Amino acid sequence: MGRPCGEAGSPPLQIVLGAFGGxxxxxxxxxxxxxxxxxxxxxxxxxILGTSYFATARVGxxxxxxxxxxxxxxxxxxxxxxxxxxxxxxxxxxxxxxxSTVRVTAINISTSMSTFFSDQLESEQNVEKRVEAGEITPRxxxxxxxEWETREWELCKDALPKKIGWxxxxxxxxxxxxxxxxxxxxxxxxRVDGDRGAAAIMDGSGGAATNSTGGMTHEQAVTAMDxxxxxxxxxxxxxxxxxxxxxxxxxKVIGVDGKETSTSRELTRQMFTTCLWANIIPFLAELTVxxxxxxxxxGVYYRxxxxxxxxxxxxxxxxxxxxxxxxxxxxxxxxxxxxxxxALSTSLAVSLTNPTTASNQTSANGFATMALDSDDAPAxxxxxxxxxxxxxxxxxxxxxxxxxxxxxxxxxxxxxxxNHADEAVARSDPTLRNAVEGSPMYGSGPPRLDLGGIFxxxxxxxxxxxxxxxxxxxxPLFHGLLGKGYRLDHIPFVLMNNKGGEGFQLHGGTVxxxxxxxxxxxxxxxxxxxxxxxxxxxxxxxxxxxxGDGGFCVVPGSHKSNFKTPPGMVDGLCPETNExxxxxxxKAGDVVxxxxxxVHGAMGWNSDTQRRCALYRFAPATMGYGRSYFSGESGTAWxxxxxxxxxxxxxxxxxxxxxxxxxxxxxxxxxxxxITQRSERKRQHDNDVFKTKYF
Numbered sequence: 001m002g003r004p005c006g007e008a009g010s011p012p013l014q015i016v017l018g019a020f021g022g023x024x025x026x027x028x029x030x031x032x033x034x035x036x037x038x039x040x041x042x043x044x045x046x047x048i049l050g051t052s053y054f055a056t057a058r059v060g061x062x063x064x065x066x067x068x069x070x071x072x073x074x075x076x077x078x079x080x081x082x083x084x085x086x087x088x089x090x091x092x093x094x095x096x097x098x099x100s101t102v103r104v105t106a107i108n109i110s111t112s113m114s115t116f117f118s119d120q121l122e123s124e125q126n127v128e129k130r131v132e133a134g135e136i137t138p139r140x141x142x143x144x145x146x147e148w149e150t151r152e153w154e155l156c157k158d159a160l161p162k163k164i165g166w167x168x169x170x171x172x173x174x175x176x177x178x179x180x181x182x183x184x185x186x187x188x189x190x191r192v193d194g195d196r197g198a199a200a201i202m203d204g205s206g207g208a209a210t211n212s213t214g215g216m217t218h219e220q221a222v223t224a225m226d227x228x229x230x231x232x233x234x235x236x237x238x239x240x241x242x243x244x245x246x247x248x249x250x251x252k253v254i255g256v257d258g259k260e261t262s263t264s265r266e267l268t269r270q271m272f273t274t275c276l277w278a279n280i281i282p283f284l285a286e287l288t289v290x291x292x293x294x295x296x297x298x299g300v301y302y303r304x305x306x307x308x309x310x311x312x313x314x315x316x317x318x319x320x321x322x323x324x325x326x327x328x329x330x331x332x333x334x335x336x337x338x339x340x341x342x343a344l345s346t347s348l349a350v351s352l353t354n355p356t357t358a359s360n361q362t363s364a365n366g367f368a369t370m371a372l373d374s375d376d377a378p379a380x381x382x383x384x385x386x387x388x389x390x391x392x393x394x395x396x397x398x399x400x401x402x403x404x405x406x407x408x409x410x411x412x413x414x415x416x417x418x419n420h421a422d423e424a425v426a427r428s429d430p431t432l433r434n435a436v437e438g439s440p441m442y443g444s445g446p447p448r449l450d451l452g453g454i455f456x457x458x459x460x461x462x463x464x465x466x467x468x469x470x471x472x473x474x475x476p477l478f479h480g481l482l483g484k485g486y487r488l489d490h491i492p493f494v495l496m497n498n499k500g501g502e503g504f505q506l507h508g509g510t511v512x513x514x515x516x517x518x519x520x521x522x523x524x525x526x527x528x529x530x531x532x533x534x535x536x537x538x539x540x541x542x543x544x545x546x547x548g549d550g551g552f553c554v555v556p557g558s559h560k561s562n563f564k565t566p567p568g569m570v571d572g573l574c575p576e577t578n579e580x581x582x583x584x585x586x587k588a589g590d591v592v593x594x595x596x597x598x599v600h601g602a603m604g605w606n607s608d609t610q611r612r613c614a615l616y617r618f619a620p621a622t623m624g625y626g627r628s629y630f631s632g633e634s635g636t637a638w639x640x641x642x643x644x645x646x647x648x649x650x651x652x653x654x655x656x657x658x659x660x661x662x663x664x665x666x667x668x669x670x671x672x673x674x675i676t677q678r679s680e681r682k683r684q685h686d687n688d689v690f691k692t693k694y695f
Contacts, residue, residue, distance in 0.1 A: 010382045018235075028313040081222045082192075085229035091175045099355065104171050108164045113354070116156050123148050126422055135428050140446055147498060148421075152455030155418070164585035172290060182229060185281070227277035235274050244269055247633050281622065291439045312647065317329040322410075339681070381472040383669040385480030394526055396560035397598030404473050405540065405589040409464045413542050416461035417451065417494055417612060424449040424496060434504040435604070440572035443604025444500030452594070454614065456641040463494065463645065465614060468540060468591075470649035470667055477593060478618060481533050484622030484667075485660045488653050489535060491638075494542075497611035503550060506570040506581070509558060510597035516564035524559040524597040533559075535596040535625050538616040543609050545586045550603035551611055552592060558599035565599065620663060626658040648673040662694055 037303035090096060126140045136144070159275050185460055186193040216224070243263050246253050253267075256263040393399045405413070427433060428447040435441035454465045468474065469488060477485045497503070512519050523534045545551045555565075572581060583603055586590060594600055596617070605611045619625060638654055645652075652665035660666060660676045667673055677683075686695050 023588065036673075041045065044487065062443070074390045075255040081226040082229055084231040084234060085225075086177045086179070088183070091172065094190075100171060101168060108167050109160070110154055112160055112163065119152065120149060123422060127548040130426070135426055136447075137428075140426075140428070143446065143498065145465050154544070165402040174282070174289050175453040177288050178281050181284055184225075185228065185614050186225055190225050192218070192221050192225050213619075218678050219454075225276070230274055230278045232271070232275050232278050234246075236271055239270050239274070243270075250489040289403075294549040308647070312454055315386055322342050381682060382476055384476045385554055389477065390480060390529075390531065392540055394531060394555040395552075395593075395595070397524070398554050398592060398594035398600070399477070400558070400584050400586060401473065401477065401591045401593060402587070403589050404471060404591040407589065409467075410542055410588045412461075412464050413497075413614070414612070416454070416465075417460065417496075418456055420451060420453065420457065421496075423453065424451040426450075427502070428636055433502065434602075435502050436571045436573075438504065439505070441505050441601060443497075443502050446498050446501045446503050447502075449498075451496060452491065454492055454494060456639065459645040466490075466612070466646055468538070468616060469646075469653040470671065472671060474538070474591065474593075475667060475671070476514075477671065479669075481536055481593065481595075482620045483530075483532060485620050485655075485664045487621060487655055487657060488616065488638075489624065489628075490617040490626045491613055494612060497551070499604035499605060499610075500606055501605040501611065503553075503604050506553075506555065506565065506572075506599050508596050509561065509564075509599045511559075511562055511564065513565040513570060515559070515601045519597070522595070524595045524596040531598065532620060533595040534623050536618045536620065537594045537596055537600070539591045539594070540616070541586045541588060541592065542612040542614065543588050543607075545583070545611075547583070547585050549607040549611075550605045551583060552586075552601050552613070553581050553595060553601055555580050555599040556582060558687040559595045559597040561599070570601070585652050619657070620651075621655075621660050622657050629654070629656045658694075 003250060079222050091100060124145055127144050128135070131138055131141045165539055183193070204566050243253050243266055248254065251263050252260055253263050253266050255266050268537075299396060389399055426447045426449050432447070434448065435443075437445075455462050505528060506513055509518060510522055510524050510643055511517070521534060566577055568572050569577045572578060581601075586592060617626070637656070642654055648665070649667045649671055652667055655664060658664060663675055663677050665673050665675050683693060687693055689695075
């Protein structure tokens with residue numbers, strides 16, 4: 001049985017910072033001081049009040065007239081200063097770890113659910129607007145809503161575990177940084193921890209020594225540290241109980257200003273101050289984690305940008321090292337490309353480009369997509385069209401190129417499409433329907449969905465779509481079918497069909513399949529082993545098209561036909577010719593190249609998976625079927641965003657139609673770019689005659 005502290009003959013109580021003495025409380029009778037605090041007895045060992053490795057100031061035995069609570073340094077709520085302060089690894093204790101995991105998981109589940117339901121409501125409102133506008137029927141609206149719900153719910157479920165995992169990791173990172181900041185503040189700023197704190201002692205009469213913290217006394221430093229590390233939840237319970245005990249009339253207490261006030265108002269005032277102090281260090285820890293994530297994301301972006309810049313510089317330097325010679329009397333020559341020459345040849349297009357805007361995205365998709373740079377293209381791609389490819393295209397008028405896009409690139413395309421799916425436009429108006437009802441091309445009725453803007457979705461989402469312009473696997477095929485200097489002729493877009501969705505009746509043909517008239521715009525020729533297609537379709541398949549699924553269909557060899565199709569054939573209603581219409585089986589990532597002079601169309605879609613394919617059309621350097629390249633701000637080039645985040649090769653494909661000899665940039669077999677120029681003297685002559693650089 002111990003004696004009360006302060007009883008005659010009892011050794012003075014010491015509470016020592018940073019020491020680990022034998023803790024023992026009196027297990028017998030104990031007295032109370034005038035403030036109601038329990039008397040604490042001690043053995044000769046040193047006590048530590050508070051947490052296991054943080055401690056409070058050392059005090060001597062109470063002087064006459066000084067309460068034990070004051071002598072022990074207790075707060076007015078009977079609490080040892082800094083006793084709410086947590087240990088460095090206290091969050092990993094079983095109970096704390098379980099509670100934090102459950103709390104973070106519950107928060108992320110609830111936010112994911114609320115986001116899903118709000119997005120669903122917005123999607124249904126957009127669909128309802130389309131019903132009111134007469135674009136779709138109520139039945140089609142129900143199907144779209146059901147499809148959206150199924151697709152987005154699966155995406156939400158798939159993303160939730162990763163989201164929870166990152167949230168838990170973030171929580172523990174913030175907590176660890178918060179404990180570190182508490183350590184720094186306690187030891188080096190306020191100096192209440194360790195040897196410095198132990199050296200700053202209070203005498204028995206309650207006086208305080210200065211601890212070199214900007215003139216702050218040790219008692220003041222301990223009070224400040226206590227405010228910074230207080231647990232708001234526990235503090236609210238203690239403060240509420242204290243104010244309840246201090247009520248001199250029901251619901252009334254005397255405030256710090258000596259005036260009567262309501263208990264709830266005083267509680268609100270005190271807890272506001274408590275929470276303000278207690279959240280300073282957590283706020284700094286959260287800010288540190290956020291800035292760290294942003295810096296990491298920018299670092300990833302910056303490294304990718306530097307890699308692209310180095311590649312462009314290498315291409316430029318390689319061109320500058322070549323010796324350029326003037327041509328003699330009209331013969332064309334190849335001049336190495338430099339910044340000035342390229343600026344002259346692409347002034348109409350490049351002048352519209354905007355500086356790339358960096359985005360500090362840190363999502364996994366962002367990082368994965370950044371790796372899809374053309375600089376990293378495998379070196380094993382063929383550099384010219386093979387004999388088999390040339391033979392099959394000339395024979396059939398189309399060619400299936402396998403595995404052009406990787407599964408990761410296909411996934412990136414789907415992610416981008418998912419983010420813009422609500423922008424798709426349905427061809428529901430009767431004048432826009434592409435097939436006759438009841439025909440194999442019609443399906444069961446839902447219209448086709450067309451999604452544009454795939455070159456205007458920003459660096460990450462448009463990256464793979466723009467890569468197709470000069471993809472190393474397709475480059476030798478484009479050269480073999482269109483020639484050097486080939487160009488994009490139509491704005492590319494994504495075709496989508498839900499199950500039962502409408503296809504497209506047969507169309508095209510060098511000899512128009514309906515009128516029988518010769519169509520030079522779609523002409524196909526082959527002379528001396530050189531193939532030229534005036535307009536080349538490029539269908540990038542983003543989902544599997546298995547036999548019987550429907551989708552792209554073609555009449556092999558029809559690019560050489562001299563007659564229009566028999567009646568009913570374009571709708572698949574001519575039994576004698578139906579077997580001539582085939583649907584090539586393709587996998588996601590395959591590309592179908594076809595001459596627009598080959599009769600082609602699309603069967604109704606029968607698969608449960610939504611059909612998705614990106615359709616491009618390319619033309620030789622001097623050919624122009626479409627006029628989309630007049631849609632830029634100055635009326636002389638593509639929309640400005642087309643040029644964002646493109647390399648030299650991709651930009652050369654965006655040139656308007658003109659001959660190669662007029663300073664047109666051409667992509668070489670290795671992916672580099674050169675300009676074929678006329679002699680300087682002839683260019684000067686044209687300028688003298690026509691007052692412009694080009695005739």
